[in-house]
Amino acid sequence: MVNLDAIRKCAEQDLTLKSPDGQTRTLLWDHSNRVCESALLIPGLAEFVGKEISRELLAIVALYHDAGWAIQYEAGDVKINAIQETVTSAIQYTQAATLMLERLDHVANKEILDQAAECIRVLGDHHITHPCAQIVAEADHLDEFSIVTLCSKVFKQVFDGRSVNAVIETWDNQKKYKYWTAKIKDSFRFGSTRLIAESRLKVLERFIEDMRGHHRNIDVHNSIDPGDRQAG
Numbered sequence: 703m704v705n706l707d708a709i710r711k712c713a714e715q716d717l718t719l720k721s722p723d724g725q726t727r728t729l730l731w732d733h734s735n736r737v738c739e740s741a742l743l744i745p746g747l748a749e750f751v752g753k754e755i756s757r758e759l760l761a762i763v764a765l766y767h768d769a770g771w772a773i774q775y776e777a778g779d780v781k782i783n784a785i786q787e788t789v790t791s792a793i794q795y796t797q798a799a800t801l802m803l804e805r806l807d808h809v810a811n812k813e814i815l816d817q818a819a820e821c822i823r824v825l826g827d828h829h830i831t832h833p834c835a836q837i838v839a840e841a842d843h844l845d846e847f848s849i850v851t852l853c854s855k856v857f858k859q860v861f862d863g864r865s866v867n868a869v870i871e872t873w874d875n876q877k878k879y880k881y882w883t884a885k886i887k888d889s890f891r892f893g894s895t896r897l898i899a900e901s902r903l904k905v906l907e908r909f910i911e912d913m914r915g916h917h918r919n920i921d922v923h924n925s926i927d928p929g930d931r932q933a934g
């Protein structure tokens with residue numbers, strides 16, 4: 703028997719971090735929780751109809767898949783604003799699996815925890831065969847196309863001293879070189895999740911265009927009568 707409420711509580715404790723100034727940071731927990739919710743929904747997509755997939759296993763893997771970042775932060779190996787700035791490494795997945803086994807031994811049986819650890823360890827592999835690991839990987843990639851994730855990245859860059867123009871320019875260069883199109887092609891194994899990612903990408907593009915417009919006051923500019931604009 704698996705107590706999902708207890709697992710969520712443990713994960714929230716492990717993934718809610720304290721910044722050096724004592725402020726609570728929930729970005730890592732929020733990300734993992736979103737990935738968990740997405741992973742629990744993905745089995746309802748067309749590619750998975752009729753397949754037996756353990757919701758408990760999915761939840762454990764999704765909630766702890768990025769716990770390696772928390773371990774490295776607590777060890778002083780990564781700064782708070784650098785968490786999830788790069789792709790999660792094989793070492794971090796191994797650390798996450800180890801932490802999960804230690805933390806959940808009292809709320810889930812050994813068999814499901816061992817399966818979860820195996821799934822977490824292979825999440826960085828290009829060719830994943832375990833259905834649970836495949837689903838969590840899809841959910842994790844989908845979160846990269848979340849407007850919440852994009853906003854977090856934008857705010858981090860601005861707080862780190864980059865100008866808004868530089869942030870927009872980075873997006874323009876990514877679009878120019880088809881970064882996001884290639885990412886969709888390389889990241890998603892299933893047609894349904896790929897379509898969702900493509901739909902989300904359009905939302906991200908609109909967001910950046912709105913940000914560009916507001917930053918440059920384009921809406922104000924367009925509201926001025928052409929004659930008045932010329933006179934000014």
